[in-house]
Amino acid sequence: MTACAIEPSAGHEDEDGTPPAGCTLTADGSYGARLASVGDSWFPERWTLDGPEPYAVPLPRNQPEEPGTEVQPMGDGRVLIHRVVAGRHAFSLLYPTGPGTGELPLGAVECRDESARLRLLPPAPGGERAYALAVGPRTTSVWLVAGGAFGPERLAELPGRCSGGVWLDRTGRLLALDRETGGRTKAVVVDLECGGEVSPLLQIAAESDDRLLLADHDSGLLIVRSDAPSPGQERLGWGVLGSTLPVRFPECLRVRDCSVTPFAIQPGQVLTPESCAVALRVDGPRGSWVGVWRPAERRVHHLRAPEGWLAGTGLWTPEGVLRLPYATQAVPCGVARVSPPPAAEPEPGAASAPHSEPHSESHLGSQPESHPEPEPEPEPEPEPGPAAPDAELSGPAPHPPTPSAPRPVPLQEAPLGRLVTN
Numbered sequence: 001m002t003a004c005a006i007e008p009s010a011g012h013e014d015e016d017g018t019p020p021a022g023c024t025l026t027a028d029g030s031y032g033a034r035l036a037s038v039g040d041s042w043f044p045e046r047w048t049l050d051g052p053e054p055y056a057v058p059l060p061r062n063q064p065e066e067p068g069t070e071v072q073p074m075g076d077g078r079v080l081i082h083r084v085v086a087g088r089h090a091f092s093l094l095y096p097t098g099p100g101t102g103e104l105p106l107g108a109v110e111c112r113d114e115s116a117r118l119r120l121l122p123p124a125p126g127g128e129r130a131y132a133l134a135v136g137p138r139t140t141s142v143w144l145v146a147g148g149a150f151g152p153e154r155l156a157e158l159p160g161r162c163s164g165g166v167w168l169d170r171t172g173r174l175l176a177l178d179r180e181t182g183g184r185t186k187a188v189v190v191d192l193e194c195g196g197e198v199s200p201l202l203q204i205a206a207e208s209d210d211r212l213l214l215a216d217h218d219s220g221l222l223i224v225r226s227d228a229p230s231p232g233q234e235r236l237g238w239g240v241l242g243s244t245l246p247v248r249f250p251e252c253l254r255v256r257d258c259s260v261t262p263f264a265i266q267p268g269q270v271l272t273p274e275s276c277a278v279a280l281r282v283d284g285p286r287g288s289w290v291g292v293w294r295p296a297e298r299r300v301h302h303l304r305a306p307e308g309w310l311a312g313t314g315l316w317t318p319e320g321v322l323r324l325p326y327a328t329q330a331v332p333c334g335v336a337r338v339s340p341p342p343a344a345e346p347e348p349g350a351a352s353a354p355h356s357e358p359h360s361e362s363h364l365g366s367q368p369e370s371h372p373e374p375e376p377e378p379e380p381e382p383e384p385g386p387a388a389p390d391a392e393l394s395g396p397a398p399h400p401p402t403p404s405a406p407r408p409v410p411l412q413e414a415p416l417g418r419l420v421t422n
Helices: none
Strands: 002-004 031-038 041-048 055-058 070-073 079-085 088-097 100-109 117-120 130-135 139-146 153-159 161-167 174-181 184-191 197-202 210-216 221-226 235-240 259-265 278-284 287-293 300-303 322-326 334-338
Touching (some): 041 070, 070 117, 088 139, 100 139, 139 174, 153 174, 161 210, 174 210, 210 259, 221 259, 287 322
Antiparallel strands (some): 002 210, 031 070, 041 055, 139 153, 174 184, 221 235, 287 300
């Protein structure tokens, strides 16, 4: 299973500028939920994805929803909805009742500071509970908004402004957040069963902004975004939770004039994080498409997205098939199965398995040494035309020249590095 940092739906862009996903999936991929529209009217829609054929169930109420209303699927098939009503954040569970839609009110949260923003966190493992993040000018609160005994409950309050949200275990106890304090952003972990105890998780360099984007429970693979190798310019990197090795920042993950957002990691690759396939959303001047990358390779496979893809949404099977939800007029609820090219044999000089690389002697606060990545081969960029979910694209995709990248501090140097392992 993959713990995904799924962006808020319907235009709730996170503070790090990550584009919102077109749909939200449960952690096991059984259900999805999105805010759909007919003309100018918005309504929640639940997708059932664990059967022979996917199907959608509209869940409209007596009046249309406001644009930007958040929805999230629960493990039992109900849909959590977050509305803002008279300055309060109201939560309810929606479910189909024959021809109509039933609604179970859960309560409301009123932020003490009117400027605070509240959004849903990614679906928790198990699907029985749902959480929200309230970000104020100086503090951030984690709320349990569904699955509690007495309505919404504040579980933790952290100093600083937090964004992101990645689940680090299968029980929904350990939550990683990107906390901004003192002008720097560092990933921390919040223990929701120990009164919200906070511990450092990721600090690549003392003056860098280090965010955690994805974490896989089976392999321990972490996908991060940091400006440690290029101060002032964020780059994608990868590491392994509990490893003694440095974070790597492959040059192939930089696509000129495009933003690259990872959204799913292939599960089931126990002890082999370098072989995990990572799905990427690539947004450029020609639209959005799908990239597939593996840490053991020095290239990104660029694939056409299916027509109507709910951009930024998808999940892997353990066998390496990428399932991408899409909606068109002809197919209002569909899932494209994309089989990317198989993993190539490791090239000389390519990223090797974490246990076979030398240990880094760098320490927190020390000056990182130079550790450039090999120059990758140019990658294809999608061309206009009909999308084919299993077709690899052709055409040049220029890359900027390879900079001299500093060697980041190993993840294991963080105090929690050896505590949270899978």
